[in-house]
Amino acid sequence: MKSPGGMLLTGIELDRASAVPLYRQLYLQVRKQILAGRLPGGTRLPSTRTLCKELELSRITILNAFDQLTAEGFLAPRTGAGTYVGDEWERRDAAADGPRKPPRLSSLGQSVHSLRSEHFSGVSYATWAPECPTSFLPSHPAYDAFPLPVWKRLMNRHLRQPTKALLGYGELKGLQRLREAIVEYVFDARGIECSLDQVVIVSGAQQAFNLLGMLLLDPQDGVWMEDPGHIAARIAFQAQGCRLVPLRIDDQGLDVQQGLRECPDARLAFTTPSRQHPLGTTMSYARRQELIEWAGRGHGWIVEDDCDSEFRYVGRPLPALFAMDPWQKVIYVGTFSKVLYPSLRLGYVILPEALVEPFCAIRAVMDRSPSTLHQATTADFMVEGHFLGHIRRMRALYQARQARLLEQLQLRLGGFMRVAPVEAGLHLIGWLDDAVDENAIARGLAQHEIYTYALGDYCLKRYLPPGLLIGFAGTPEEQAGEKVEALARALEKLGHRL
């Protein structure tokens, strides 16, 4: 009959081809058995001689493993009486086996957890594999059209010498050369006059929204949000415990009068004036002035998310709110995610002077400046003229892709959804009949590997008909027909009559 320690022998499997030394494999496996309760405290282990033979190990290997196990209290050698399993760890295992309670989180932790489940009730691409096609996903630029050879060349120039400037902790506000390029770009493209000092590099618009939420919002503060509106911004502000005030969007932009009626003393207004997210409309001058007027009169801040202002297909872009604001109440947020690529993780915030120092404090506490290599490459790309050329080419490409996809959608699905061209941005809205469940459609389509977003995910109060966000930037013109056909077939399989 085997001694109880014989269990040890049956449980040990050594991999002699592994890079992990054998003594360490033995150590880890014995420890695992003890922690799992398979070797209870007081169990006597086989002699090292037996172990040598059975496991085909040298004595020194076994002693090395046992030394460490002894030092950690897993084994207890008794002089002249062999080696026993220690009892120090035994009762701990019982604790680990007890009924699992949900972990105790902070209120913030709990609320963020439930916020996310709530908001992504429809479809979330976060769970999809990175290889899956972008299909009709909004917010994805045309990856195939990114000038990677130029980018690679610029990047490699910085990879010649391992210096502190390249590899060390970056500057708090970000790389000066990149900030200078941004000052010049926003002056030229967005009419913004700001000093270098007001520009801070962040790892994207989402980080900016969260930092601004932390910096400016206390629990219960009112926040004007466009409805439908930006999901990540909304969650960032909700995470601070603030009270959202959903404002309707009309053809001029968010309804400032509604805000004045429902919550005149809001602490912050979030807006996407260049290209309302997700509807794609542009805020009128009159509405911009109303909004700035409100901020100037009270204590409200305006967070201007200027995403996709580069991709405007109709008319001349209006200047940024930041450029129209004489009170220094507007905080401008820009990102390189769409205009270059999302995984670059670079964005920027242009701050009113009074907020520069407090913003930098919270920025320094929360995270350090992004990769210097990426910042330096982006700066070169801008300074050496590639940036404006890329924007120009992408604008033309997206305009053509939009036109072609729109045409195909109208042709094949005109009876099922209404689509109209957007002035700016990377997606269309396919408006559906009132009776249709857009979430069910988005989920159903995703099962056929056709990805769209349900408009409902962006809505706080529902006053709009159901709709799907249909990205066009990732669909080459020559593929529009087949992709729309696949969409149509999937809809038919889901039981819809087209």
Add this chain to the structure above:
Amino acid sequence: MKSPGGMLLTGIELDRASAVPLYRQLYLQVRKQILAGRLPGGTRLPSTRTLCKELELSRITILNAFDQLTAEGFLAPRTGAGTYVGDEWERRDAAADGPRKPPRLSSLGQSVHSLRSEHFSGVSYATWAPECPTSFLPSHPAYDAFPLPVWKRLMNRHLRQPTKALLGYGELKGLQRLREAIVEYVFDARGIECSLDQVVIVSGAQQAFNLLGMLLLDPQDGVWMEDPGHIAARIAFQAQGCRLVPLRIDDQGLDVQQGLRECPDARLAFTTPSRQHPLGTTMSYARRQELIEWAGRGHGWIVEDDCDSEFRYVGRPLPALFAMDPWQKVIYVGTFSKVLYPSLRLGYVILPEALVEPFCAIRAVMDRSPSTLHQATTADFMVEGHFLGHIRRMRALYQARQARLLEQLQLRLGGFMRVAPVEAGLHLIGWLDDAVDENAIARGLAQHEIYTYALGDYCLKRYLPPGLLIGFAGTPEEQAGEKVEALARALEKLGHRL
């Protein structure tokens, strides 16, 4: 006599060599003058004919600029009576000129702002130019020894095709290949057995501390902190409004008994068991077990910052706390900042299973996954064997650099400071006489471009003599003599007798 609008002409300076179109230059400059109050509402502008002549511009350029200014309300044409400055913007300027009040921030924003000024009373390198030498700064690896050619080659392999996998939004938990490499590495090097699911990539340890603080801490929660201890971690937890419980460090590590006396129901304990930050000592097994015992009994979490465990010069590394914990109460934080380079901005968190989903929720809200290019390159570097080789080489290099610097410090400054070798990490402590003001020394040395940190910055309650943190990783052996000599001369210039 000039018309009042004549002011316009004197203020306009056009740059005909600029890439900014002339109409836009004119538009921006007129707008600026109106916003600055130099052209009051109601001012009549010179006729376009006059402007054409005086500014040497074509009529269409002027009309383009005026159209936009009119649309934005800066100008108001009166039919048949010329063009006037609008009055819409006039009163706003007055508001902007009013007395500047400090901006209204959230409580968090205010407290972080003051926390930072408080903690960095001594010297902060955040304000130094990136070109300045690391000198004796702790936390900086040897940049000159980083194998940039290998790194560049691995990186370039990923820069061949612009794909969604490379350029698009990364996976929520980080690149799977990198997470797999980490699972293998921590098993081998730190005795940690965890599943792929428990590993989440972040942009560095600092982001990890902040996310964990948000996830786990409510205001007024007690937090055990090592004293002296990690500054960034401390501020991250303070930012959540928690109550710090400073625990003394003895030669075994943090004093768990003191914690049990002063705040047994703390919500979290922060510790650096492999290499106490900043003292450099190692936590004993007994102390590790006490700490884990405490966490297992109650509701406390342990955050284990395992920074610099790779750089141990004496004895075999002890396994991570995470590996000893049967209750799943330890959260392990690792970083590539020292072992590769800081600007890479990659770190990782290994979570107890119950915390994986809640942590991912807050991680997804706060920021997106770091650069895929960097993650993929790091994964290759690990999987293809460069990582362990690099650690081995750096360990030998740092050990030699420490020995040499120590020798030189004892030789030249033995009468002024006491130094002893550290078992692990990248810096020594130069202990000073009680009467000496370490902050004044650190500040004074910085003026001579010699950078050290004052130990006091790391202390909550002061029970240790004054000291300076003196990094050795960045000092090649052959430079140790001259660098110590420069340090000595600077001390003499500051009036110290050596």
